[in-house]
Amino acid sequence: MVEIDTALVKNLIAAQFPDWADLPVRPVATSGWDNRTFHLGDEMSVRLPSAERYVAQVEKEHRFLPLLAPQLPLAIPLPLGLGRPGQGYPWPWSVYRWIKGEHSELQNIANLTEFAEDLADFLLALWKMDASDGPPAGRHNFHRGGSLEVYDAETRRSIEILSGEIDVPRITEIWEKALASRWMGKPVWVHGDVAEGNLLVRDGRLSAVIDFGSSGTGDPACDLVIAWTLFDDPAARAFRNRVGLDVQTWERARGWCLWKALITVAGEPGTNPLVKAQHRGWIDRIVVDHLGAL
Numbered sequence: 001m002v003e004i005d006t007a008l009v010k011n012l013i014a015a016q017f018p019d020w021a022d023l024p025v026r027p028v029a030t031s032g033w034d035n036r037t038f039h040l041g042d043e044m045s046v047r048l049p050s051a052e053r054y055v056a057q058v059e060k061e062h063r064f065l066p067l068l069a070p071q072l073p074l075a076i077p078l079p080l081g082l083g084r085p086g087q088g089y090p091w092p093w094s095v096y097r098w099i100k101g102e103h104s105e106l107q108n109i110a111n112l113t114e115f116a117e118d119l120a121d122f123l124l125a126l127w128k129m130d131a132s133d134g135p136p137a138g139r140h141n142f143h144r145g146g147s148l149e150v151y152d153a154e155t156r157r158s159i160e161i162l163s164g165e166i167d168v169p170r171i172t173e174i175w176e177k178a179l180a181s182r183w184m185g186k187p188v189w190v191h192g193d194v195a196e197g198n199l200l201v202r203d204g205r206l207s208a209v210i211d212f213g214s215s216g217t218g219d220p221a222c223d224l225v226i227a228w229t230l231f232d233d234p235a236a237r238a239f240r241n242r243v244g245l246d247v248q249t250w251e252r253a254r255g256w257c258l259w260k261a262l263i264t265v266a267g268e269p270g271t272n273p274l275v276k277a278q279h280r281g282w283i284d285r286i287v288v289d290h291l292g293a294l
Contacts, residue, residue: 002050002089004036009046011087017095020044030103030197033272034213040095044080048093056140057213058082058092064134065212068189071129074122075099075200075208099208101200104230110204116235118206119199119226120242127188127220134189134217144192145218148178148255155259158266166283171258174290178255181248183219191215194223196230220245224253225260228285236289247293254286261286 006025014021023041031037034054038046049055062079069076081095102108109115137146148155159171191198192214200208224243227236240250261282264271 004048004050004089006038008087008089009038009040009048012083012089012093013040013046013095015086016083017081020095035211039098043098045096045098046083046093047096048089049091052091053139054213055091058094060135060140060215061094061212064215068126068129068212072122072125072209074118074206076212077210099200099210101202101207104196104199104201104206106230108201108204109206112232112235113238115201115206116231116239117242119194120239122206122209123191123194123220123223123243126191126223129189131187131189131217134187135215136187137190137216137218141192141214141216144214144222145187145190145216145220147182148252148259151259151263152179154268155262158262158268161266162262167287170287170290171262171283174251174254174258174286177251177290178258181252183221183249183252187217188220189215189217190220190223192222194226196226219249219252221249221252222256224250225257227253228257228282228289250293254290257282258286 006027009025013023013025020040023044024039025046026039028037028039028045033050034057035047035049040046049058059082061077062082065077065079069078077099078097079094080097083093083095085091104115106112135141137143143150155175159166159168159175191209191212193211194209198209198211199206200210224245227239231239261279264279265276265283267273267276
């Protein structure tokens with residue numbers, strides 16, 4: 001893991017964007033797992049991949065976000081500068097316009113059902129956009145929008161590791177249902193990581209969607225995971241009704257959520273050990289939801 005700190009960012013800015021060299025640099029309150037983010041003055045941010053596997057996201061965001069932004073009902077990041085490797089940092093990096101707002105959490109959302117409906121409207125707008133030139137699911141976005149079969153071996157290994165603490169037959173049933181269907185429509189744009197930390201709130205309302213590093217084109221099921229990770233039952237029902245997708249897509253969505261939860265709780269490499277307890281709760285919610293759908 002590369003050491004990314006304020007001094008590095010200051011040196012990169014001074015060397016490559018000298019017009020901004022006098023602006024203060026400071027870490028954001030909450031940085032992501034894939035990237036490290038810093039304030040640059042009051043109106044900009046600097047975002048640097050934390051590992052080589054996230055590097056492909058940089059050019060993709062610079063190419064496509066300016067095309068997506070005018071067609072969406074909420075703010076998304078606007079790239080202002082594309083940085084080059086330098087000052088001991090080995091990868092490309094980005095400068096963005098800063099979007100004001102707080103990362104979403106239950107405490108700062110005024111009405112969770114309204115929030116769920118606003119998010120559904122954003123996703124519907126995203127999915128309706130022309131995706132013909134967008135990047136198909138692949139390594140660049142960890143296969144979001146693609147087939148869950150990519151993660152079959154990893155998921156089954158995690159089920160085996162957790163066999164003493166989960167209902168293995170039930171979990172396996174949910175996983176195999178998720179694998180059994182395919183998206184039959186045209187590929188759509190997907191965000192790929194619709195999670196609390198990537199949704200901003202102002203005055204209690206959803207105001208922006210950030211971090212399109214996992215975006216691509218394909219099956220929208222991966223964008224539905226938040227139904228189990230943030231929403232309560234009324235909000236999840238409102239979200240589901242608003243997006244209006246078929247039963248099989250929701251089965252694949254359970255699969256996406258289950259995969260992430262299982263590998264995190266099982267401690268697979270690359271997962272965040274600090275959120276194991278949270279992800280264990282996701283597994284329980286998925287099982288309850290699956291049983292209710294039978």
